[in-house]
Amino acid sequence: MVVIGAGIVGASAACHLARQGAEVTVVDRPADGQATAAGAGIVCPWVDHESDDAWYRLALEGARHYDHVPGAARVGAVLVADHADELAEVEALLRSRQAAAPDMGEIGPLDPAKVFPALRSGLAGLLVPGASRVDGRAVRDALLAEAVRRGARSRISPVTLTGDGEVVMASERVPADVVVVAAGAWTSELCAPMGLRTQVRPMRGQIVHLRLPAETAGWPIVLPRRGPYMLGFPGGRVVLGATVEDAGFDPRVTAGGVAEVLSAGLELAPGLAGATLAETRTGLRPVTADGRPILGRLTDRVIVATGLGAYGLTAGPYAGMVAARLALGGDPPIDLTPYDPR
Numbered sequence: 001m002v003v004i005g006a007g008i009v010g011a012s013a014a015c016h017l018a019r020q021g022a023e024v025t026v027v028d029r030p031a032d033g034q035a036t037a038a039g040a041g042i043v044c045p046w047v048d049h050e051s052d053d054a055w056y057r058l059a060l061e062g063a064r065h066y067d068h069v070p071g072a073a074r075v076g077a078v079l080v081a082d083h084a085d086e087l088a089e090v091e092a093l094l095r096s097r098q099a100a101a102p103d104m105g106e107i108g109p110l111d112p113a114k115v116f117p118a119l120r121s122g123l124a125g126l127l128v129p130g131a132s133r134v135d136g137r138a139v140r141d142a143l144l145a146e147a148v149r150r151g152a153r154s155r156i157s158p159v160t161l162t163g164d165g166e167v168v169m170a171s172e173r174v175p176a177d178v179v180v181v182a183a184g185a186w187t188s189e190l191c192a193p194m195g196l197r198t199q200v201r202p203m204r205g206q207i208v209h210l211r212l213p214a215e216t217a218g219w220p221i222v223l224p225r226r227g228p229y230m231l232g233f234p235g236g237r238v239v240l241g242a243t244v245e246d247a248g249f250d251p252r253v254t255a256g257g258v259a260e261v262l263s264a265g266l267e268l269a270p271g272l273a274g275a276t277l278a279e280t281r282t283g284l285r286p287v288t289a290d291g292r293p294i295l296g297r298l299t300d301r302v303i304v305a306t307g308l309g310a311y312g313l314t315a316g317p318y319a320g321m322v323a324a325r326l327a328l329g330g331d332p333p334i335d336l337t338p339y340d341p342r
Helices: 008-019 053-068 084-098 136-149 184-194 255-268 309-327
Strands: 002-004 025-028 077-081 124-128 153-156 159-161 167-169 172-174 179-181 200-211 221-224 229-233 237-241 276-288 294-297 302-306
Touching: 002 008, 008 025, 008 136, 008 179, 008 302, 008 309, 053 309, 077 084, 084 124, 136 153, 136 309, 159 184, 179 184, 179 309, 184 200, 184 276, 184 302, 200 255, 237 255, 276 309, 294 309, 302 309
Parallel strands: 002 025, 002 179, 025 153, 077 221, 179 302
Antiparallel strands: 077 124, 159 167, 167 172, 200 237, 200 276, 221 229, 229 237, 294 302
């Protein structure tokens, strides 16, 4: 079997296939902008997708799948706004979902600056204690490493698919009974010979990493009603993001993008003004025209898993597991009709 794409979806698929004893080759194209490498790592599915039950179900199952994937730290999330009444709508959404999703924890009001000291005082806050953060690169690397330990082969190479789903790497046809396409924003280009109608396009997100002379590992995720999200990681690292730019396959970090994130972030959290600018990252998130992911069989031999947009780190390991189960001839754990690539 061949898995195209070594982001978090492809890494998960390869790992699950290798666990079942399948012969697996993972191939990734030499291109900048992989979304997994840039993602902030927020796992908090309950606050979004209020108008799309299918998307919410996938995100919810993705979050729960982290019980089987090492690397998630349950630090909680704080929804913040200038005034408490701005949080009323999202609080009502959370309470409507709480009975079926007790893993979100007991939500309730709190002073955001008490748990994320860099925030300006006077903000209203709503705690969602079940939210987690993940280091997407670390999770991806761990999944790929396990796959390789179990016999998977990993290659970096230009790759194409023929009209009948054969894999071509560096002008060499690679035999494969099944192909899992987890190529992110490059999926439409790759699957065009097989007639994939749904167009997947890149949406650029620029993210800023700061460093403080304080331990920030226990700081929660901050989700404002307006402005950039932010979250702490061990070692004084604080992540702010992200832009949402229809910039094509342009993975550059731009002055305007960084300025947008920093200006809005410092307005919300003036305590970050003296932080060191440690790193900037850019990811090309794969999005579809209707915003819904693609997960399922394109042909008898080709399975597609992409289109997770800003929720790649939330749902990616789960989507990879589902794709692997399909590749092995098993039944999916959820109804895939809403995500059918055909």
